[in-house]
Amino acid sequence: MKQSQQNDTSPYRLLKRNLRSWVIIVSITPLILISCIILYQFKTSYYEKVEDHLEELIWKHKQNIDGFLRDKLSDIQTLAKSYTLEEMSHESFLQDRLHILQQSYGRVFVDLGVINAEGIQIAYAGPFKLGRAKYSEAEWFKKALKTEYYKSDVFLGLRGFPHFIIAVKETWKGEEWILRATIDFVAFNNLVQEIRVGETGFAFILNNEGQFQTKPLREIRPDRAPYTEFLGYDEKARDKIHIVERKDDSGNENIYVAAFLKHGDWLLVYQQGASDAFSDFKNALRVALVIILIAGISILTTAFVLSRRIVGLIAQADQEKEMMNEQIVETGKLASVGELASGIAHEINNPVAIMVEEAGWIEDLLEEEEFREGKNLEEFRRALKQINTQGKRCKEITHKLLSFARKTDSIIQDVNINEMMEEIIALSAQRARYANVTIHSDFKTDMPSLRVSQSELQQVFLNLINNALDAMGKDGGRIDIKTRVRGNNVLVGVDDNGQGIAAGNLNRIFDPFYTTKPVGKGTGLGLSICYGIIKKLGGEIKVSSTKGVGTKFRVYIPISGEREKESDGKDSDISEPFD
Amino acid sequence: MNAPFVLLVDDEVPFVETMTKRLTKRNLRVIMAFSGQEALEKLTKNRNLDVVILDVKMPGMDGIETLSEIKKSYPLTEVIMLTGHATVESAIEGMKAGAFDYLMKPCDLEQLMVKVGEATKKKRDHEDKIREAQVKEAISDHGV
Numbered sequence: 184m185k186q187s188q189q190n191d192t193s194p195y196r197l198l199k200r201n202l203r204s205w206v207i208i209v210s211i212t213p214l215i216l217i218s219c220i221i222l223y224q225f226k227t228s229y230y231e232k233v234e235d236h237l238e239e240l241i242w243k244h245k246q247n248i249d250g251f252l253r254d255k256l257s258d259i260q261t262l263a264k265s266y267t268l269e270e271m272s273h274e275s276f277l278q279d280r281l282h283i284l285q286q287s288y289g290r291v292f293v294d295l296g297v298i299n300a301e302g303i304q305i306a307y308a309g310p311f312k313l314g315r316a317k318y319s320e321a322e323w324f325k326k327a328l329k330t331e332y333y334k335s336d337v338f339l340g341l342r343g344f345p346h347f348i349i350a351v352k353e354t355w356k357g358e359e360w361i362l363r364a365t366i367d368f369v370a371f372n373n374l375v376q377e378i379r380v381g382e383t384g385f386a387f388i389l390n391n392e393g394q395f396q397t398k399p400l401r402e403i404r405p406d407r408a409p410y411t412e413f414l415g416y417d418e419k420a421r422d423k424i425h426i427v428e429r430k431d432d433s434g435n436e437n438i439y440v441a442a443f444l445k446h447g448d449w450l451l452v453y454q455q456g457a458s459d460a461f462s463d464f465k466n467a468l469r470v471a472l473v474i475i476l477i478a479g480i481s482i483l484t485t486a487f488v489l490s491r492r493i494v495g496l497i498a499q500a501d502q503e504k505e506m507m508n509e510q511i512v513e514t515g516k517l518a519s520v521g522e523l524a525s526g527i528a529h530e531i532n533n534p535v536a537i538m539v540e541e542a543g544w545i546e547d548l549l550e551e552e553e554f555r556e557g558k559n560l561e562e563f564r565r566a567l568k569q570i571n572t573q574g575k576r577c578k579e580i581t582h583k584l585l586s587f588a589r590k591t592d593s594i595i596q597d598v599n600i601n602e603m604m605e606e607i608i609a610l611s612a613q614r615a616r617y618a619n620v621t622i623h624s625d626f627k628t629d630m631p632s633l634r635v636s637q638s639e640l641q642q643v644f645l646n647l648i649n650n651a652l653d654a655m656g657k658d659g660g661r662i663d664i665k666t667r668v669r670g671n672n673v674l675v676g677v678d679d680n681g682q683g684i685a686a687g688n689l690n691r692i693f694d695p696f697y698t699t700k701p702v703g704k705g706t707g708l709g710l711s712i713c714y715g716i717i718k719k720l721g722g723e724i725k726v727s728s729t730k731g732v733g734t735k736f737r738v739y740i741p742i743s744g745e746r747e748k749e750s751d752g753k754d755s756d757i758s759e760p761f762d
Numbered sequence: 763m764n765a766p767f768v769l770l771v772d773d774e775v776p777f778v779e780t781m782t783k784r785l786t787k788r789n790l791r792v793i794m795a796f797s798g799q800e801a802l803e804k805l806t807k808n809r810n811l812d813v814v815i816l817d818v819k820m821p822g823m824d825g826i827e828t829l830s831e832i833k834k835s836y837p838l839t840e841v842i843m844l845t846g847h848a849t850v851e852s853a854i855e856g857m858k859a860g861a862f863d864y865l866m867k868p869c870d871l872e873q874l875m876v877k878v879g880e881a882t883k884k885k886r887d888h889e890d891k892i893r894e895a896q897v898k899e900a901i902s903d904h905g906v
Contacts, residue, residue: 529819533774536868540780543871547787578868 199494206486211479218475222468229464237380237440237460238424241453244378244386245424245442251374252349252445255291255366256332258284259351262295263362268355271297271362277308284364293346293365298324300359309365318363327352327361334445336390337368337397347371347396372397375451381462384455388444389414396449404432413441413450421447428457524695528581535581539574542567580708597632598640600666600673600740607641608664611648618652619659626666631742633673639716640740643724646709647677647736653700654681654734672722672739680733689728766882767791767810771801771828772817772844781815788875798823802831811839812882815874817867818845818852826855833860838888840881844869 262280263271270276277295284292294309302319318324327333327350337347345368350361375397378386388396393405393414403410409429416425421443431437436457444451458465546567554560608622615622633640651662663678684692691697693714698707717724721741728734768790772778775796782792793808795801798820805811814832818825829841843856843864853864862881865874 532867533777537774537777537780539868540777540784540871544780544784547784574868578866582866 195494195498198497199490202490202493203486206489207482210482210486214475214478214482218471222471225467226464230461233460234426234438237438237453237455238426240378240380241386241424241440241442241451244375244453245444245451248374248388248444248451251371252334255364256334256349256351258288258292259349259362259364260332263351263353268297268353268358268360271360272306274306274308277306281308289370291367291370293367296363296365298350298361298363300328305360323348323350323363324361326350327363328359334448336394336448376400378453381455381459383459384453386451386453389450389452391448391450407432409439409441410450410452413439413452416443418447531577532581535574535577539571542570542574595634595636598635598637599632600630600640600675601626601628603637603640604644604664604666604675607644607648610645611652614649614652615662618655619657620652620655620662621659622648622662622664624664627668630666630668630673633740634743635720635740643713643716643738644675644677646713647738650709651677651679651681651734654679654683656682660733668742669739671742673742675738675740677736677738678733683730683732683734684726684728685730686728689726692726693724765789765791766812766878767793767808768878769793769795769801769804769808769811769814771795771798771814771820771825773797773820774817784871785875785878788871790878797821798825798828798831801828802835805832805836805839809836811836812885813862813878814839814841815878816841816843816861818843818856826852826859829856829859829861838885838892840885842874842877842881 262284266276266280271280277297281292281295284295294307294311296304296309296316297306298304298318302317302321302324304316304318307316323333323335326335331352333350335347335350337345346365347368348363348365350363352359352361354360375386375388378384379400385400386397387399387403389405389410390396391414393410395403395405405411409427412427413425425439425441427439427441429437429439438455438457438460440453442451443449546564548554549560549563549567554563557563604624604626608624611622648662648664660680663676665674665676665678667674667676688697688699692710694707695711696707697711700707714724717738717740723737723739725737725739726734768785770778770781770785770792771794772781773796778794778796782794785792793804793811795804799822801814801816805814816825816828816832820828823831825843825845829843832839832841837860840862841856841860843853843861844867845853845856845864853861856864862884863877865877
């Protein structure tokens with residue numbers, strides 16, 4: 184039994200595993216594929232978008248800064264062109280010009296100076312005392328003399344603080360002179376430092392030698408890649424904007440955007456931590472991962488629960504099918520036994536009839552004169568009477584057997600089950616009183632009437648009640664009779680609290696000739712007749728019993744026109760509660 | 763009243779013989795037949811039979827068939843069915859076909875005697891009525 188049970192469960196386990204695997208594969212695979220594809224697409228387009236945005240930002244600032252420098256240059260050029268060297272040589276005049284410039288542009292212009300061809304400053308306007316300073320050796324002076332104008336890198340100069348200068352060469356009466364303006368580094372620095380995006384984005388400017396032209400927000404090593412890489416670009420590449428992604432020294436991924444300013448002299452670098460630049464994407468990724476995780480967990484849970492439930496249902500269905508098969512075999516067995524029994528009964532009936540008649544004949548003969556005086560006359564009479572009695576007993580048995588097996592019915596009529604049960608209880612009342620048993624009835628009102636043979640149905644329930652009474656010990660007991668409607672069936676329950684039926688005997692009680700009563704007390708036909716009658720009606724009779732607790736019979740009878748047809752209601756479990 | 767004249771029909775020879783003896787002992791005139799066919803032959807020879815005791819289950823021509831034949835040819839003769847079945851349906855069928863009554867085998871002899879007596883009385887009353895009617899008819903015909 185245990186062996187077979189183990190064999191039974193293994194295909195279910197396999198089925199469960201297959202079901203589970205399929206559910207998981209079919210659900211998780213598309214989930215992961217879709218997530219990966221969408222996330223990849225989103226990442227690509229989002230990165231492009233961010234890079235485009237940064238490129239545009241830097242492009243704009245490049246133009247801004249270039250424009251700023253150009254403007255300042257043209258301001259100084261205009262100033263140099265508008266006035267003669269003579270006029271400009273007067274410090275007060277120069278002071279006025281500086282004042283006007285400062286009025287219109289703020290404190291961008293720090294000071295102005297006029298330098299002659301020998302590099303000596305002949306006039307100065309500004310906050311510093313730089314009168315007659317010599318610039319003949321200064322880099323910017325040499326460059327400005329060679330070209331029309333010059334914009335210097337940022338340097339500390341004579342004054343000791345960072346600044347850069349714009350110098351414009353002009354000629355007056357054949358004599359070259361230079362107008363020099365100092366541009367406030369702070370103002371310029373602000374222009375660059377304004378470029379701030381997110382938490383880590385900032386910008387700065389390097390010159391060709393890799394020296395800072397503006398103050399970077401963070402510590403930067405300009406002699407490292409990728410700055411050196413940018414500075415290594417040739418003329419052609421310097422017109423474009425470059426975007427690269429690199430890891431910095433501390434291992435963080437950064438985006439670098441580089442653009443050249445001032446005709447390739449300066450490099451504007453914008454840099455931002457990749458995690459900051461793509462923070463939106465990172466957030467989306469995080470949310471997506473959480474969703475995928477939750478979905479994965481729910482798929483797993485569903486797969487496990489679903490497979491277990493489905494396999495459970497299949498196992499239950501299989502079990503029910505097996506039970507049904509058993510019942511069919513049982514029914515077939517009963518039917519064949521019934522047929523056999525009826526054949527035997529028929530064959531026995533005639534010899535018994537003859538025997539009884541012969542005995543009767545002897546009895547008749549005993550009445551003759553010659554036997555009247557026989558000394559054994561009484562003994563003869565007793566023996567003959569015994570033959571007669573036993574013959575009747577045989578007749579009773581064969582008649583019961585035949586009624587179990589008979590095919591057609593007597594009178595079919597409308598039967599009110601409640602009224603009928605009342606009558607049966609009244610019939611049994613006398614016996615019940617002697618047996619010290621109380622019969623309790625619990626009838627549902629408005630029960631539908633049944634189209635059956637009343638005598639047959641009476642036989643069924645009389646049998647059940649008689650059995651229940653027989654099952655009681657000397658202390659008596661209690662019988663509960665209930666009527667209900669179950670689906671398309673009338674359900675009658677006969678419950679007793681007698682000695683119960685042993686589990687091993689339970690599946691034999693409907694077999695003909697099976698009895699536990701003492702010899703001569705029962706024929707073993709009562710329940711098989713009940714079974715035959717109820718089956719013929721298309722109904723069902725079920726039994727459950729616990730040794731020492733009692734026995735429950737459930738009789739299901741189809742209400743109308745449902746004969747020989749399975750209908751719902753009676754397939755329910757015997758252990759179900761009545762209400 | 764003359765002793766009832768009875769035909770006992772059953773395929774079980776010992777049963778018929780013993781029964782005949784017992785019934786004869788109880789002052790009945792009994793003749794025997796062991797099949798439906800034989801019963802009909804006996805009837806043609808003995809037109810004054812009062813009652814036929816007929817077993818339902820016989821090989822060949824069965825009780826119900828025999829009964830309907832009897833009722834067709836000799837409507838006045840009463841028939842008591844003997845049935846081995848506990849079922850009533852064959853008996854009911856017999857009653858519908860015109861049987862006087864039915865008894866279950868093995869039957870109580872005294873009960874059978876009573877039934878035979880009743881059947882004979884019914885048959886003879888019937889005959890008397892017919893005879894009376896015939897007499898009346900004869901009288902009216904001849905205009906006495």
